[in-house]
Amino acid sequence: MSAVATGPAAGLPRWAVVGLLPVLNLLAAFAVSGLIVVLIGESPWDAVRILVWGAFGFEEAIGYTLFYATSFIFTGLAVAVAFHCGLFNIGGEGQAYIGGLGMALVCLHLDFLPFALIVPAAVIGAALFGAAWAFVPAWLQAHRGSHVVITTIMFNFIAASVMVYLLVNVMSRPGSMEPESRDFAPHARLPLMHDVLAAVGIDVAASPLNLSFLWALVCSAGVWLYIWHTRAGYRLRTAGASPPAARYGGISPPREIVVAMLVSGALAGCMSLNELMGVQHRLVLEFTAGFGFAGIAVALMGRGHPVGIILASVLFGALYQGGAELSFEVPRITRDMVVAIQGLVILFAGALEFMFVPVVRAVLARRSGG
Amino acid sequence: MESLTLLVLVLDSTLRLSAPLVLAALAGLFSERSGIIDIGLEGKMRGAAFAAAAVAAVSGSPWAGLAAGIGTSVLLAMVHGYACITHRGDQVVSGLALNILVSGLTAVLGIAWFAQGGRTPQLPGEARFLPLEWPGAAALRDVPVLGALYGELLSGHNLIVYLAFLAVPAVAWVLYRTRFGLRLRAVGENPESADTAGVPVVGQRYRALLCTGVACGVAGTYLSLAQSAGFINDMTAGKGYIALAALIFGKWRPVPAMLACLLFGFLDAVAIRLQGADLPVIGEVPVQLVQALPYVLTVVLLAGFIGRAVPPRALGVPYVKEG
Numbered sequence: 001m002s003a004v005a006t007g008p009a010a011g012l013p014r015w016a017v018v019g020l021l022p023v024l025n026l027l028a029a030f031a032v033s034g035l036i037v038v039l040i041g042e043s044p045w046d047a048v049r050i051l052v053w054g055a056f057g058f059e060e061a062i063g064y065t066l067f068y069a070t071s072f073i074f075t076g077l078a079v080a081v082a083f084h085c086g087l088f089n090i091g092g093e094g095q096a097y098i099g100g101l102g103m104a105l106v107c108l109h110l111d112f113l114p115f116a117l118i119v120p121a122a123v124i125g126a127a128l129f130g131a132a133w134a135f136v137p138a139w140l141q142a143h144r145g146s147h148v149v150i151t152t153i154m155f156n157f158i159a160a161s162v163m164v165y166l167l168v169n170v171m172s173r174p175g176s177m178e179p180e181s182r183d184f185a186p187h188a189r190l191p192l193m194h195d196v197l198a199a200v201g202i203d204v205a206a207s208p209l210n211l212s213f214l215w216a217l218v219c220s221a222g223v224w225l226y227i228w229h230t231r232a233g234y235r236l237r238t239a240g241a242s243p244p245a246a247r248y249g250g251i252s253p254p255r256e257i258v259v260a261m262l263v264s265g266a267l268a269g270c271m272s273l274n275e276l277m278g279v280q281h282r283l284v285l286e287f288t289a290g291f292g293f294a295g296i297a298v299a300l301m302g303r304g305h306p307v308g309i310i311l312a313s314v315l316f317g318a319l320y321q322g323g324a325e326l327s328f329e330v331p332r333i334t335r336d337m338v339v340a341i342q343g344l345v346i347l348f349a350g351a352l353e354f355m356f357v358p359v360v361r362a363v364l365a366r367r368s369g370g
Numbered sequence: 371m372e373s374l375t376l377l378v379l380v381l382d383s384t385l386r387l388s389a390p391l392v393l394a395a396l397a398g399l400f401s402e403r404s405g406i407i408d409i410g411l412e413g414k415m416r417g418a419a420f421a422a423a424a425v426a427a428v429s430g431s432p433w434a435g436l437a438a439g440i441g442t443s444v445l446l447a448m449v450h451g452y453a454c455i456t457h458r459g460d461q462v463v464s465g466l467a468l469n470i471l472v473s474g475l476t477a478v479l480g481i482a483w484f485a486q487g488g489r490t491p492q493l494p495g496e497a498r499f500l501p502l503e504w505p506g507a508a509a510l511r512d513v514p515v516l517g518a519l520y521g522e523l524l525s526g527h528n529l530i531v532y533l534a535f536l537a538v539p540a541v542a543w544v545l546y547r548t549r550f551g552l553r554l555r556a557v558g559e560n561p562e563s564a565d566t567a568g569v570p571v572v573g574q575r576y577r578a579l580l581c582t583g584v585a586c587g588v589a590g591t592y593l594s595l596a597q598s599a600g601f602i603n604d605m606t607a608g609k610g611y612i613a614l615a616a617l618i619f620g621k622w623r624p625v626p627a628m629l630a631c632l633l634f635g636f637l638d639a640v641a642i643r644l645q646g647a648d649l650p651v652i653g654e655v656p657v658q659l660v661q662a663l664p665y666v667l668t669v670v671l672l673a674g675f676i677g678r679a680v681p682p683r684a685l686g687v688p689y690v691k692e693g
Contacts, residue, residue, distance in 0.1 A: 008458070036475065040482040088462055136669070146672035147681075149462050150618060153409065153611055154665040161662035169656065293470060300463070336477035336488075343471025351453035351464030 008354040016360055022301065022349060024356045029344035036340060040332055047326060047333060054325025055318035061325070063193065063207025069310075069317030070209070070274045073216040075295025076302060076309040077223050078268035083304050084227055085260035086240035091137060091152025092268040093292030094159030095130040099269020100276050101163065102129025104171075104181055104283035107188040115187040122188070122277055123215065123270065130269020131262040133159060138261030142254035148261070156292075167285055181283040190278045210278035212270070219267060220306040226263075236260050268292060290339065297342050300350040316342070378518045380639050385527060386597065388628075388635025389534040390415070390589040394613030395620070395627045396541050397585035401447075402622055403545065404578035405558040405684040406454055410446065410465035411586055412610025413472035418443040418590025420476040423490040423601035424483065426497045426594075435497070436591045443587030446472065447579040455575050458688035469610075477603055488603035490594070499528040499596040528596040530588060535628070537585070542624040554578050558682040561689040571689045589613075615668040622682060634664040 009017050034044035055065045075092045082089035089095075106125035110118060137151035167179040174182065193209040227233040239246040239256035246253050275287050298316055302308030323338035348355070394411045401408040418439035426435030446468055453459040480488040504525035511521040545551040553574050556564035561571045593609075594601045612634055620627030641660040 036478065040478065088460075090462070090466065140669070140673050144673050146669070146674070149407075149409070150614075151669050151672055154615065154669045157608060157611065157665045158662045158669075161658040161665075165656050165658040290470075293466070296463070296466060297470075332482045334478055334481050336474045336481075339474030340471055340478055341474070343467050343469070343474055346463060346467035346470060347449075347453065351459035351461075351467055352457055353459060355457055 009357050012357065012360060012364070016364065018303065020360060021353070021356060022303065024360070025348040025353065026301070026345065028352075028355075029341065029348040032344050032348075033337070033341045036337070037333060042330055042333055047330065050326045050329050051319070051322035053322075054329075055322035059205035060207050061321055063205060063209040064321040064324075065314065065317040066213055067207060067209040067274070067278075067317070068320040069313040070213045070216045070278075071271045071291045072294060072298045072313035072316045073220060073310060074271040074274070075268055075292050076298030076313055077219055077295075077306065078264045078292075079295045079299035080302070080304040080306075080309060081223060081227065081236075081267065082260050082264040083299060084233075084240050085236045085256055086243075087141070087257060087260055087264075088149050089134065089137075089152055089261060089264045089268075090149060090293070090296065091134060091155050091265075092271075092295045093288050093290070094152070094156035095133045095265040095268035096271040096288045096292045097156075097159045097163055097286075098133040099126040099130030099265075100272030100283060100287060101166070102126050102132075102269065103272050103277060104184075105129075107184040107277060108171075108181060108283075111185040111188050118188050119190070119211075123273060126269040126272050127266035128269075130272075131266040134261040134265025134268075135258070138258045138265075141261075142257040148257075160286075164285065167283065171283065173282075179285050184277070184281045188277070189281050190273065192278070208279045210274065212274040212278050215270065215273065217310075219270065220310055223267075224306040232259070268295070290342075294342055297346045297349070300346060300353075374515070374518060376643075378522050380636070380643060382523050382526075383639040383642070384632060384636040385523070385531060385535075386635075387638045388631045389527075389531040390592045390597070390609055391613045391616055391631035391635055392534040392538065392628050393530075393585050393589035393592065394610055395617045395631050396537055396624065397582045397589065398614055398617045399541065399545075399622060399624060399627060400554070400578045400581040400585065402617065402685055403558045403682055404554050404575045405561060405682060405687065405689070406450070406575055406579060407461040407686045408450070408465055408582060409462055409611070409614060410450055410468040411613050412606055412608065413465070413469035414443040414446045414583065414586040415590035415593065415610045416469075416476055416606040417446055417472045418587040419594040419605055420480065420490070420590075420601045422587075422591040423493065423594035424480075426493055427484075427491045427600065430494075430497050432497055432499050432595050435595050436588070439591035439595075440584050440587030443590060444580060444583030447583030447586070448576075451576050451579045454688065455572055455579075458690070461686055461688075473604075476601070480601065480603065490601040493595065493599040497595070498599055499530055499592075501526045501528050502532075528592075530592040530596050533588065534592075538624050538628045545624060550577075555682075557689075558684055561684050561687075565689075565691065571691070575689075586610075612664055615664055618681075619668055619671055621680070637661075637663050 037044040037047050055061055075096060078092050079089055102125035103122045106122045110121055113121060133155060137148050137155055140146040140151055141148040171181045173180060190210040190212055193213065194204050194206050197204050227237065235251045236256050236259065238249060238251055239253040243253040271291055276283060280287060294316060298309055298312045301312035319338050319341060323335050326333050327335045394415055398408050398411050421442035422435035422439030425438035426432055450464050450468060453464040454461045477488045480490060484490055507521040507525035510517045553569045556569055557571045557574045565571050593605050598605065616630035616634055617627050619630035637660055641657050644655050644660060645657055
């Protein structure tokens with residue numbers, strides 16, 4: 001995840017590692033995606049054209065793209081913060097799910113609060129519950145050495161069971177069999193961006209883009225400050241880079257592990273603000289819809305840096321929104337195609353990160369040598 | 371008498387539900403004992419289930435389906451190997467990528483090819499693996515106890531169920547009694563020493579992943595050609611992860627892993643039975659609690675509160691030859 005050319009990419013110039021390799025990896029993922037479209041019997045060029053138009057072609061589309069991007073920013077940041085401490089948090093899905101529970105509890109039961117208080121309370125609820133769901137895996141990794149990858153996977157499944165139980169048996173709408181809570185009060189909802197902008201005289205098309213987008217940007221700036229410009233962030237990165245060195249410097253790696261996972265879980269929990277408080281206005285089953293896992297792709301693409309994560313989130317948001325338009329225009333290419341592309345991006349940008357290093361090295365050597 | 375019938379019924383479905391878990395856990399065992407983390411069991415199973423159902427639907431032969439299932443799973447295992455062994459990529463990232471890729475791809479291809487909302491066509495009996503009736507099972511059915519045990523519990527499963535449980539001693543033998551098994555464990559525990567002793571680490575790990583692919587392919591085929599009559603979207607429903615949990619629960623050993631699979635299968639069978647049932651004293655047991663139990667138990671085990679699960683020493687560490 002580090003942007004310094006070490007490991008397999010050692011010796012390559014920085015621009016090649018930060019700029020060229022990710023682009024090559026992304027192109028490889030898109031090339032394979034194109035092959036899949038060909039396999040289905042459709043034209044990949046038409047697919048790309050419709051997808052780009054569907055994501056950016058009109059005002060409403062841009063709103064939707066940024067709406068999806070908001071969720072990706074939260075889960076992407078969550079994965080990145082854990083990464084900087086050397087941890088692989090694949091529990092974003094469960095943490096976002098339980099974070100939604102915390103947020104919904106605030107919106108449902110503290111709705112006597114005015115809007116100006118209930119919004120921060122909901123943010124705290126989402127972050128607190130998300131962090132709490134990350135705490136047990138974090139503590140077990142820090143103090144018992146239980147691998148956080150496995151425990152967070154398990155906690156994703158436990159979260160799913162807990163939420164089904166709660167929504168079916170405890171929190172369901174009175175008089176309804178649907179596994180969903182009652183609606184949040186009107187003042188316990190996040191205002192939509194087009195309403196906010198209309199209030200200050202700017203007219204944009206209606207879309208589900210809401211205030212949580214701004215909160216996502218604030219969180220991005222916060223993570224950037226925290227990781228690279230505070231003592232706490234330095235401790236966290238040191239513990240991630242080299243636990244023995246950290247210990248030598250008086251830093252307690254177990255403590256940093258717990259802190260990193262709590263921050264990570266809190267960020268993942270905030271994803272629910274966008275989906276539930278912004279759009280659904282109630283707690284529903286499986287609202288996380290894979291966004292937690294997608295955060296891994298986003299963090300890998302963005303190389304763990306908030307700016308990269310925002311760019312990667314817009315890219316994935318565009319894929320989601322463009323993919324929806326695409327499945328509307330070409331019914332044989334369903335929205336699941338976007339999931340497949342996500343998988344390919346994780347494969348090429350993550351696991352096969354350095355596949356093109358020998359090629360790039362050879363090309364650069366020939367240029368400088370000739 | 372009635373409680374015996376109930377017990378036999380639950381144990382009977384326990385066997386049926388744990389068979390794919392056993393196969394997938396054995397698959398994971400090959401990979402992880404050789405030092406390669408495999409959280410991609412889920413994806414390989416799903417891919418195999420889809421390919422098997424698709425090919426069986428077109429060809430009408432369960433064997434062609436099985437071959438396609440194994441082929442798909444092996445292909446995915448080789449991609450995992452290419453990323454993790456050849457390019458020394460992150461093993462968790464690669465496994466996760468393949469899971470996500472397969473979950474998208476099976477849905478896309480299923481809808482594009484069969485236009486049934488992601489399902490494959492309903493398979494007729496001759497394109498599936500059907501229950502095998504043991505000799506004399508029908509005659510013994512009315513004999514008390516023995517009839518239930520032999521006629522219901524042992525007889526009447528499909529070929530893959532028997533294969534799954536026979537594979538356990540076979541894998542244990544391969545792992546502990548053959549040169550292949552010794553080398554497999556060596557590259558997973560201490561690849562440097564294995565390399566010094568002349569064991570090709572890279573080749574041995576690829577061979578381990580080949581075994582993983584085959585076993586996972588059979589597990590996936592079981593889901594769509596034996597347990598069901600076709601592929602349904604999300605039919606793996608976390609079974610690959612449960613199998614991984616069972617493997618860890620069994621401390622990466624074949625027989626204990628199988629016992630863990632049986633335990634998790636039993637919990638699943640009980641959960642199905644308990645659906646809406648009102649028990650005396652306890653009242654209605656939340657099914658979700660029983661369903662979450664395998665995951666909770668695995669976390670408790672990993673926490674070191676019931677024994678200690680020590681993974682193969684080189685698990686997750688790419689091998690770099692010195693030189």
